[in-house]
Amino acid sequence: MEYAVQGTLDELGTPLDQITFVVFDLETTGVSADEHAITEIGAVKVRGGEVLGEFGTLVDPGSPIPPFISVLTGITDAMVTAAPRIDSVLPSFLEFARGSTLVAHNAGFDLSFVRAACAALGYPAPGNPVVDTVVLARRLLTRDEVPNYKLATLAKVFSRTEPCHRALADARATVDVLHALIERAGSFGVHTLEELKGFVRAPTPEQRRKRHLANGVPGEPGVYVFEDDRGEPLYVGKSTNLRNRVRSYFTAAETRPRIREMVAIAERIRTIVCSTPLEAEVRELRMIGSAKPRYNRRSRFPERMVWLKLTDEPFPRLSVVREVRDDGAGYLGPFGSTRAAEDARAALHETIPLRRCTERITPRTGRPACALAGIGRCGAPCEGRQSVEEYGLHAAAARRAMELDASEVFSAIEARMERLSREQRYEEAAADRDRLATYVRVSARMQRLRGLTSLPELVAAAPLTNGDWEIHVVRYGRLVSAGVMPRGAHPTPFVDALVATAETVVPGPGPVPAASAEETECVLRWLETPGVRLVQVEGGWSLPIGGAGRFRARIELAYRSRERYGDREGRSRR
Known part of the structure; x- marks a missing residue:
């Protein structure tokens, strides 16, 4: 006779409504746990949907808070002067979290600071189970429901609390997001902590059913294209090993909801073998730009890029345009949106008193000046107060700021x-921060691009581990030929053959005259990898000594932490 045996609690798992979660958030002076410090800790303890307690405190980081971080969080040096140091706060937080499951949005970031503090003070790192709401959201929500998985975006859908880069408020918002995601997971039969962890990792039935599509894919560098039953491209990707990459789409490693959706409707996979990984990367970009597969978001519409133009006229002005012409004007870009170009224009206007009116004016133009002249923000050339030469000094300064010196x-x-920030006018400071960041990023990018795109031809080589050499030919920033030279081969005839058979390029105007900005950046990244050697260069390759690149690191320090959530106003701008 057989008897039914009830499973133990360990076998059944722990129901989610019986789990004590401590949802926490940190504010810090930067993004590296090894170099920066905690300025605030906020945590909420919940079980079964009920709040059991809260923990919140500012923390004296022991060093000045950078201005960009103060603008981001609203936490200033004055606020933390009387706050406890981390050696007093950490034991209380660890006790508050003891015996619970830790939850955070982008948990790896927050836990890295907790672990670094524990190591510095001699405490064992917390061994609590961890749930990351970013990972869970990616598994449960599609891009049709939310444009991204930042806390600010999810909170708009699931919470009445608006994240504001203050630790306790952000932790409260994360509680609401957690509860909503757990409720969503219940519709998939997920009711225990163990099932929740397994659900995040498990492949879908469609992924398992479509595994045969990866059969016969070569293990070489190249591009792969997922196609539907009509042969239309759904998704284009690239890899240094096509076989391994394509197979990963049918395993638990692929957790992106949108890509899992794509796999479910794919009927075949087409592959294009390339000579080198760089050629594969460039081909991927070109195919995405031409085919615009609906499951590729990156670089889907390169034709929508815009530029900031310093017009070529007696009294130049800054104008947002969609086309670069050979007209002697100065250009800054490309920008991903008109809004970004307007932000950079505002940053330049904040510093340089260029006119902002749109009419074309000449030395003979005579009309009343606008209000900007009255507050000293414009020299009123329209009224004849400035000559062409006097105004030209401002135009020259603007062009220098766009192209050479930021x-x-x-x-x-x-x-x-x-x-x-000192006046606690954080909204205005945040607006300035965003404008400055946009200007610095795009200016630094353009100067890097221009250094390469000004070269009529460049040939470079990189050694492979087996003794072969990757060789690429680049003209005006465009990859025009790629090959692998066998070990021991004479380089001169091989390079000559690559150059002779390379694509002919007739450059157009502007900083990217022959390829997309993304393609030229791919080439630059390869050129900057260790071991790459220049074989021959036509022209001079340089960057401006006062360029924007030297300021970019300071900008990114503040923005890498912001990107976990969106900005203070809840917008999801890049």
């Missing part, structure tokens, strides 16, 4: 931000 703009706006 220091004047950066210094002026940083000083204004610090003043606004």
Whole structure:
């Protein structure tokens, strides 16, 4: 006779409504746990949907808080002067979290700071189970429901609490997001903590059923294209090993909801073998730009890029345009949106008193000046107060700031931000921060691109582990030929053959005259990898000594932490 045996609690798992979760968030002086410090800890303890307690405190980091971080969080040096140090706060937080499951949005970031503090103070790192709401959201929500998985975006859908980069408020918002995601997971039969962890990792039935599509894929570098039953491309990707990459789409490693959806409707996979990984990367970009597969989001519409133009006229002005022409004007870009170009224009206008009216004016133009002249923000050339030569000094400064030297703009706006932050006018400071960041990022990017795109031809080589050599030919920033030279082969005839058979390029105007900005950046990344050697270069390759690149690291320090959530106003701008 057989008897039914009831499973133990360990076998059944722990029901989610019986789990004690401690949902926590940190604010810090930067993004590296090894170099930066905690400025605030906020945590909420919940079980069965009920709040059991809260923990919140500012923390004295022991060093000045950078201005960009103060603008981001609203936490200033004055606020943490009387706050306890981390050696007093950490034991209380660890006790509050003892015996619970830790939850955070992008948990790896917050836990890295907790572990670093524990190591510095001699405490064992917390061994609590961890749930990351970012990972869970990616498994449960599609891009049709939310545009991204930042806390600000999810909170708009699931919470009445608006994240504001203050630790306790963000932790409260994360509680609501957690509960909503757990409820969503219940519709998939997930009711225990163990099932929740397994659900995040498990492949879908469609992924398992479509595994045969990866059969016969070669293990070489190249591009792969998922196609539907009509042969239309759904998704284009690239890999240094096509076989391994394509197979990963049918395993638990692929957790992106949108890609899992794509796999469910794919009927075949087409592959294009390439000579080198760089050629594969460039081919991927070109195919995405031409075919615009609906499951590729990156670079889907390169034709929508816009530029900031310093017009070529007696009294130049800054104009947002969609086309670069060979007209002697100055250009900054490309920008991903008109809004981004307008932000950069605002940063330049904040520093340089260019006119903002749109009419074309000449030395003979005579009309009343606008209000900007009255507050000293424009020299009123329309009224005849400035000559072409006097105004030309401002136009030259603007072109220099766009193409060569970002220091004047950066210094002026940083000083204004610090003043606004001291006056607790954080919204205005945040607006300045965003404008400055957009200007610095795009200016640094354009200067890097221009250094390469000005070269009529460049040939470079990189050694492979087996003794072969990757060789690429680049003209005006465009990859025109790629090959692998066998070990021991004479380089001169091989390079000559690659150059002779390379694509002919007739450059157009502007900083990216022959390829997309993304393609040229791919080439630059390869050129900057260790071991790459220049074989021959036509022309001079350089960057401006006062360029925007030297300011970019300071910008990114503040923004890498912001990107976990969105900005203070809840917008999801890049």
